[in-house]
Amino acid sequence: DADVTQTPRNRITKTGKRIMLECSQTKGHDRMYWYRQDPGLGLRLIYYSFDVKDINKGEISDGYSVSRQAQAKFSLSLESAIPNQTALYFCATSEAGTSGRPTLYEQYFGPGTRLTVT
Amino acid sequence: AQSVTQLDSQVPVFEEAPVELRCNYSSSVSVYLFWYVQYPNQGLQLLLKYLSGSTLVKGINGFEAEFNKSQTSFHLRKPSVHISDTAEYFCAVSGRGGSEKLVFGKGTKLTVNP
Secondary structure (H helix, E strand, O other), X not given: OOOEEEEOOEEEEOOOOOEEEEEXXXXXXXXXXXXXXXXXXXXEXXXXXXXXXXXXXXXXXXXXXXXXXXXXXXXXXXXOOOHHHOEEEEEEEEOOOXXXXXXXXXXXXXXXXXXXXX | OOEEEEXXXXXXXXXXXXXXXXXXXXXXXXXEEEEEEEOOOOOXXXXXXXXXXXXXXXXXXXXXXXXXXXXXXXXXXXXXXXXHHXXXXXXXXXXXXXXXXXXXXXXXXXXXXX
């Protein structure tokens, strides 16, 4: 079984609809991330969470919200979807630690959710 | 803050030819460096990483990269590519603090032709 799973894998929705993307992990990692990927723009960080009580905005958080329901679950919501939120969304996880444990910077990615907003 | 520039958005090569994918970074602090690969319709997986020590690092599938601090570069190389190496490759950087995040480049699409 995959260590990081995302549901749904594909979703088509209409402008103005609320949608939730879910991420679950079995790696036991404390840190979780949501990215979006657009052609030619690479991956951009939307939100990240270093533990269940810690939620932080990334570089492109406007129009998105997140919920960390448990160590293993991190959900991304689009409250009112718009067409320019059409993208590939990735969840990732990494270990917690200090700068003395550099392996914490290795992130493990889910398979992605392809979202289309019409 | 850190930033990453991948100098080529697309690199076409023939099978069994060598390839170099270029990555330059900018940072005011010491960094960790990574290359990730994304095969078609899949998520990203780690190819290799530089944390400390030897500046030449070897990764999976015969790839290697060299960290050059003076030129702030971390170029990825493979001496002989296969069709199966066709993928998008992302360079990423993180500062060495305890709560630093990864910053990704925009990606280089490598296409290996027969």
